[in-house]
Amino acid sequence: MDLNWSKADLAFRDEVRQFVADRLPADIRNKCRRHQRLEKDDYVRWHRILAAHGWGAPNWPVAYGGTGWSPLQRLIFEVESFKGGAPRLLPLGLNMIGPVLIRYGSEAQKARFLSRIITLEDWWCQGYSEPQAGSDLASLKTRAERAANGYVVHGQKTWTTLAQHANWMFCLARTDPDARPQAGISMLLIDLRQPGVTVRPIRTLDGGTEVNEVWLDGVHVPEDQRVGEENQGWTYAKYLLGHERTGIAGLGHCHRELALLKDMAARTCADGRSVASNARLNDRIARVEIDMLGLEMLLLRVAAGSDAHPGPQSSILKVLGSEIQQRLARLQFEVMGLESWPYDPAWRFAEADFFGPGPDGAAAAGASYLDMRKTTIYGGSTQIQKGIIAKMLMGVA
Template structure:
């Protein structure tokens, strides 16, 4: 693999960099770089700015309104926008249900839902995990019973990210309780405004509540909102998870946090008054994560090139493991650099415009939040243990 940019690739990189510097709203940039909370409107604004540029769906083919970019162009776009302080593009529509609709959705579903995803006219969330059915997703118990032209849905989903913002949820439900677990599951597209849908927040370690419980009590869903065929939802779920796991690698996020880590280490001194960045042990730790990031980039590009046209395979599990662990490693080092300044922490300090009312740098308290938040990366999208089982079965044959 050629590790050097061509002239065209370098020009594209400069174009993305200039666009992000010029068009990313300053208030959103400040929130992101300060690790402060983003609101729904922040995400929507940035998505619509990108859409106006023709970049609203970086991973989609042109026939569905995407950019048609190759793997390297997508990586350049992610790194440069994250460097500028842009929020992540919401994955639930773009890289999760979007690809499933393109591959398995009816023409009517594609025409109805796909054009509304890049502009976030429909804000999506994912209804997979349930209490007791996380890693063992096939044991899910949310039921959908056919009655005439509708399904009546009852059950509960949990850890539903941004459900409190969502307009729609793509939801795995059990439609045949007599079949084998994986063979009795269907995927329904459910309007979150439907009577009987209730969202309740789950407060996490960092004080946020991006994740939620979603309850369904006699929720009536039109049969026309069944994606694909009844009882084939497990096939669609596996396809979606491959795309989700590849996205969890968080290459752009890692680049930005690594750059901030170096800045923090240069601004923080040890007991002798020397910058931590000059400490041999700290420099060694930073160099190691930087090399790991370079290796992950190469793996991602190789997998993307090999998987073109067939979708993600078991390689997505390898990327998910390394990417999620690397995000945790960088967050851990930021905590180490913050040292005692990281101890006093209040979630209120992460609200826009808030400042840390104690001695120490303003970034120290958000470093704690980032550390707490990154604990989940080796769990969501399938735990590391589950990913290793997938690799063992599909790659090693064990």
């Protein structure tokens, strides 16, 4: 990765590496490396440690509290943070609604929300998908009806990540039921602490409750909490999705999981021999590592031109990155063998040592394998992304 880096790039890499080693709390590092659930406080602590150091918004302009880093610096930060055991920075605020507000929000919205995103004083969730509007998002039914000084919102959102912690939601709602689907949608910023909001957990394959359904029953939204113009929300939604899909590529996560995979293989034996001596396994590991390098180069190209809408290239990143994450999880699962199969969801919250070939490593591999099944679905399924890519190649708008 660093063959053509300058001395300044190498110095920055070493600075990030040392910072994570010195400042990341050990309990958070251990949870990440064991594939265990992070609590709300874990995220808040790490975000605020970075914010105090001026690193709280790696991809934002300096004028809005960001670092102003180059695409390569942002990539270095992501990779070295994950290698050091850090959790991901929550993308819902930093990589989704933050860039939308910077580009399309009013000055009052920027002043009100941006700094609080960096410190996680406000925790955001995404109100896009609905029970009958997932990949076909434009068919959403949640409606926002005109009322005094704003709107009253009725509807249901689903697969709402970490909504149990959120106090704000950026939400797509239909403000003109007579317009064609994409033309009658607005983006609203909804305070979830008010009456009429109900959050219910959805249990996922690994036993967790990271996602939720959110009911909005007569929820009031002031007009100054609408992003941009009324009925133009589809434009803002596509811009946001471009940033989301670029982030889903998960390059830093891939680097950490590759290192963990190699460690698992080196520490695990089968038939009296180290698993790492298996030629077929080594070939599969080499192939996924080569694909990671290709993903890395594409990510740098897209990031270098991402001041505008990331475009269909973000769909390519989403497909490649999510599939690589699944391949790494499957390889870990296979390396740990039969002990990975009887997965206990309680592992996500257990106190245990991790590194080693025994049941702890197997539980971690099982947890990751089940959790990663969702990566090719959320943020727009692989089938939908391939349709977007095909239209790009054929020049279809």
